Amino acid sequence: MHTTPPLLSGIAQVALASADPQKLVAFYRDTLGLPVLFETAGMTFFQSGATRLMIGPAQPGQSVGGDAVIYFEPRDWSAAEAALEGRGIAFLHPAQALQRAPGRELMLRPFRDPEGHHLALLGWRATA
Secondary structure, X not given: OOOOOOOOOOOOEEEEEEOOHHHHHHHHXXXXXXXXXXXXXOEEEEEEOOEEEEEEEOOOOOOOOOOOEEEEOOOOHXXXXXXHHHOOOOOOOOOEEEEEEOOEEEEEEEEEOXXXXXXXXXXXXXXX
């Protein structure tokens, strides 16, 4: 059987429309701690792992908040969860175990940004 390499190598960038870009930029920079790469033409670009996140003003007729979910993978689940709670993140419910493996479990914990975009922590957490 002949296999061809995938056409796409990954997600390069995710864009969020914002009613108040500067306020939303402050949330992603100061609360979530994402590093700013650059700003241009009213848009701010962040780096999150291998993916860029762009925040810019909503265009006429464009909704803010949408139905997409951005999942952030924490380096250390417990530290990230505690730090975000300390910075005022109101998680929507307790962390849910999606999968279990010896000594660890895949966890999900959703929250929203100030404009209602759906976000979540998603990653492995050590078990006792």
